[in-house]
Amino acid sequence: MRLTFNPATLKFRLTVLVIGLVLLATSVLTFVSLYLAERQMRDVIGSQQVALLSSAAAYIDADLEARQTLLKTLREELGRTDGKPDGGLQAFLEAHSGLRDEFFNVVLLDGGGTMLANMNDRRTNNTVNFGKRAYFTDTVAAREGVISRPFKSALSGKPVILITEPVYDADGKLVLMLGGAIDLQRPRFFGQLATLGSGATGYLFMLTSDGTVIHHPNKERILQRVQDEAGGVTPSTKAALGGFEGWVESPTKRGVRALITYKRLRKTDWIVGAVYPVEEAFTPLIRMRPTALLASVAVAALAGLAGWLAILRLLRPLGELRGHVAGMVDGTVGIDVFNVRRRDEFGELSRAFFTLSQQRQEAEIKLAAQARTDILTGIDNRRMFEETFAAALARAARADSVVALAYLDIDHFKAINDTYGHKGGDEVLVEFAKRLRAAVRSTDSVARLAGDEFVAIFEGVSNDAEPAILAGKILDMARTPFLCAGKQVQVTTSVGIAIGGGGASMEDYLALSDEALYAAKADGRNRFAIGRLDPALAQGARASVRAGR
Numbered sequence: 001m002r003l004t005f006n007p008a009t010l011k012f013r014l015t016v017l018v019i020g021l022v023l024l025a026t027s028v029l030t031f032v033s034l035y036l037a038e039r040q041m042r043d044v045i046g047s048q049q050v051a052l053l054s055s056a057a058a059y060i061d062a063d064l065e066a067r068q069t070l071l072k073t074l075r076e077e078l079g080r081t082d083g084k085p086d087g088g089l090q091a092f093l094e095a096h097s098g099l100r101d102e103f104f105n106v107v108l109l110d111g112g113g114t115m116l117a118n119m120n121d122r123r124t125n126n127t128v129n130f131g132k133r134a135y136f137t138d139t140v141a142a143r144e145g146v147i148s149r150p151f152k153s154a155l156s157g158k159p160v161i162l163i164t165e166p167v168y169d170a171d172g173k174l175v176l177m178l179g180g181a182i183d184l185q186r187p188r189f190f191g192q193l194a195t196l197g198s199g200a201t202g203y204l205f206m207l208t209s210d211g212t213v214i215h216h217p218n219k220e221r222i223l224q225r226v227q228d229e230a231g232g233v234t235p236s237t238k239a240a241l242g243g244f245e246g247w248v249e250s251p252t253k254r255g256v257r258a259l260i261t262y263k264r265l266r267k268t269d270w271i272v273g274a275v276y277p278v279e280e281a282f283t284p285l286i287r288m289r290p291t292a293l294l295a296s297v298a299v300a301a302l303a304g305l306a307g308w309l310a311i312l313r314l315l316r317p318l319g320e321l322r323g324h325v326a327g328m329v330d331g332t333v334g335i336d337v338f339n340v341r342r343r344d345e346f347g348e349l350s351r352a353f354f355t356l357s358q359q360r361q362e363a364e365i366k367l368a369a370q371a372r373t374d375i376l377t378g379i380d381n382r383r384m385f386e387e388t389f390a391a392a393l394a395r396a397a398r399a400d401s402v403v404a405l406a407y408l409d410i411d412h413f414k415a416i417n418d419t420y421g422h423k424g425g426d427e428v429l430v431e432f433a434k435r436l437r438a439a440v441r442s443t444d445s446v447a448r449l450a451g452d453e454f455v456a457i458f459e460g461v462s463n464d465a466e467p468a469i470l471a472g473k474i475l476d477m478a479r480t481p482f483l484c485a486g487k488q489v490q491v492t493t494s495v496g497i498a499i500g501g502g503g504a505s506m507e508d509y510l511a512l513s514d515e516a517l518y519a520a521k522a523d524g525r526n527r528f529a530i531g532r533l534d535p536a537l538a539q540g541a542r543a544s545v546r547a548g549r
């Protein structure tokens, strides 16, 4: 198989097209697959994040509930003593050392909000009043425990939330209020939540429904309202504050594109959120991208190579066909080289070329024959005569045989034309040629040279008497009247014969036969004269002319 890189060839262009299309197809396929995989992965990760966050929310709810339950237990204990436990309130709190595990501080306020006891610093007892705090008034109004909004503790200065439990006496009068504080910067359950963040930099955060940050890896943001921060509230958080739960792909406040998931707690109106940077979420896919693209290019290259080889193979018959046609043009091969048995388009093309070539060959043969035929009479013309006579002379020279050339001219043909018209003259010429052809042997040649002039070539003349016999036959064939323009017309002819061997030239023969014809005409027409060429003489030599008949 010959490999060529000519950009003008069909092979080259088809190969480029195949490689280009395969490359395009694989690239598009790869990009679409990656895109779909990313979308699907995003949905899966989003759902995972929702599930993760739901369990985190459930965990926080359970944690808050456990702490509320703990405070309720204390409340019941206090209730049983009408808020006056043995040893006093401070001792009561200190006796429950397990509270330290659950709360940053536990305070006991009286019905007016004055702090009577606390776990952290007994010196502050009876020095502060929290009667105006929202958690106090909310608890009084609700007549049951609340989970406060986050606030800055007056005692510790830390951001905290407070879980309250009111203690009523038998008359239903508020005698005490228990308050368990949770340090938002070191909350036990949030600390555990921090480990739930996805990826290397993913994290969880928590807001109240009015946008106050309860938990965030950046501690400085705690107690800030997202609306008041630089950059304002992000669109996704805005939606979450408006009630949205679920996941979205959206930029964070720092401009990092992330899957952000929001979920509301059951026990409070807090919103817990999870941030998972997209780049980390899609790390496997992003890592896969160059490999996938490389693989698609490799596949395209292989497919292109295979396509190229297939094209070379498929188009081989075209190359052969082209070679055949070129061979025919320069004449090195014949039309039989075409593979006309193939069933495909190349076979059809070969067959079409074959038919075309056949037709051309036939036309050439026909043209060649026409070029050597006298149109009016259908016998040989001068050109054919010259070829035939030259060949006859060559044969005679080889065989050392005798050739006779008879030169005929219809007598007074002009008068026939004048009397019966040109058409009538033509009829005579046609009939004359027909009779001349019939009068000689099939191996002898007859031709019309021009007008009413005809010739006959006789090869292998064996004796001196033969030319006269042949001339006599020619004169005889004219004796029967000719039908000319519907009339019977008597026609005669004069014949001049030249006899010689293969050594004489065609010109010698023509000149001598013409001379003999002239002699026959001069002698009265309707007769023949024979001249013999002397081979010993140079061209143009004349022998004796004698009238026959």
Ligand SMILES: Nc1nc2c(ncn2[C@@H]2O[C@H](COP(=O)(O)OP(=O)(O)OP(=O)(O)O)[C@@H](O)[C@H]2O)c(=O)[nH]1
Binding pocket: 376, 409, 410, 411, 412, 413, 414, 415, 417, 421, 422, 423, 424, 425, 426, 429, 450, 451, 452, 521
């Ligand atoms: N009908 C017809 N006439 C032709 C054709 N070609 C030549 N002629 C005529 O044939 C005549 C030939 O006359 P010539 O051979 O010169 O003279 P002729 O009348 O035959 O007299 P002789 O040969 O001396 O007997 C001329 O009148 C030509 O015009 C042809 O194809 N058809």
